[in-house]
Structures are given as structure tokens and as C-alpha cells.
Amino acid sequence: QVQLVESGGGLVEAGGSLTLSCAASGIISSNNPMGWYRQAPGKQRELVAVTSSGGGTNYADSVKGRFTISRDNAKNTVYLQMNSLKPEDTAVYYCNYWVRWSDMNYWGKGTLVTVSF
Numbered sequence: 001q002v003q004l005v006e007s008g009g010g011l012v013e014a015g016g017s018l019t020l021s022c023a024a025s026g027i028i029s030s031n032n033p034m035g036w037y038r039q040a041p042g043k044q045r046e047l048v049a050v051t052s053s054g055g056g057t058n059y060a061d062s063v064k065g066r067f068t069i070s071r072d073n074a075k076n077t078v079y080l081q082m083n084s085l086k087p088e089d090t091a092v093y094y095c096n097y098w099v100r101w102s103d104m105n106y107w108g109k110g111t112l113v114t115v116s117f
Contacts (some may be wrong), residue, residue, distance in 0.1 A: 002026035002106040004095045009111030012085055016115070020080040022095030022108055030073040033098045036080045038091035038113075045094065049080060063089075085115045 008020040031066065035050030035058075049059045049069035057069055068081040077094065078100035 002097055002099075004097060004106055004108035006093065006095045006108045006111040009093060009113045011114045011116065013116050014043055014085060014087055015087050017081070017083045018085065018113060019082070019115075020093055020095075020111060022078045022080075024076040024078075024095075024097055025086075028097070029099075030071075030078045031109070033096075034071060034076070034078040035096050035098075036069065037094045037096055037112075039094070040051065040091040043091075048093070049095075051078065083112075087115045087117055089103075089113060090115050 003024055003025045006020060006022045008018060012018050033050050033052040036048040037045050038048050039045040040096040047060055048063055049067055051057050051069050051071045058087040061066060066084045069079045090113060092110040093111050094110045
């Protein structure tokens with residue numbers, strides 16, 4: 001069984017920075033993608049950033065140039081460095097691990113990021 005635990009959320013002023021971390025436990029393969037999604041109040045969960053095997057990354061247009069995803073395979077941890085935060089970045093941020101061969105998705109419980117004006 002895979003467990004994901006996020007940390008690093010909090011309250012920050014617009015223009016500020018935060019770094020989220022997600023520690024994975026269980027059977028983790030570096031060949032499977034890990035990423036971050038977010039869900040704002042009243043909205044659907046959306047992709048923020050994902051990193052796949054070989055270091056490839058993909059970002060939502062709304063965060064390109066501001067957010068950076070990275071992964072430490074030795075620690076089974078994925079990070080999300082968030083800079084130049086905007087109030088519209090306010091959401092619960094969820095860590096995701098996708099097992100390719102089974103199409104199984106694992107989710108963390110989420111961490112709240114609140115960006116004030």
C-alpha cells in the first residue's frame with residue numbers, strides 16, 4: 001500500500017513563497033509519475049505540476065514560471081516550490097502518485113495553501 005503525506009502549507013501574503021513536500025511510503029517506483037493537484041473552494045481538482053521518469057515535468061499554464069516541481073527518488077519525496085504566489089493560488093494542494101501498469105492513483109490528504117491580498 002502506498003501512503004502520501006503532504007506538508008508545508010500555510011498562510012502567505014501575495015508575492016510570497018512556499019515549498020510543499022510530499023513523502024511517499026510503500027512500494028514506490030521512480031518510473032511512476034508523482035505530482036501535485038489543487039482544489040479551490042467550489043472548483044474541480046486540477047493538475048498543478050507533475051514529474052515523470054527521466055525528470056520530465058509538466059505544468060499548468062497558470063503556474064508556469066512561478067512553480068517548480070522536483071523529486072528526490074532516494075527519499076521518495078516530491079517537492080513543489082511556489083514563488084510569486086497569487087490569491088488565486090489559494091487551494092488545498094494534493095500529492096499524487098500514479099502507478100502506470102495498474103492505472104492506480106494514490107492521493108495524500110492535502111495541505112491548505114492560503115494566499116492573502
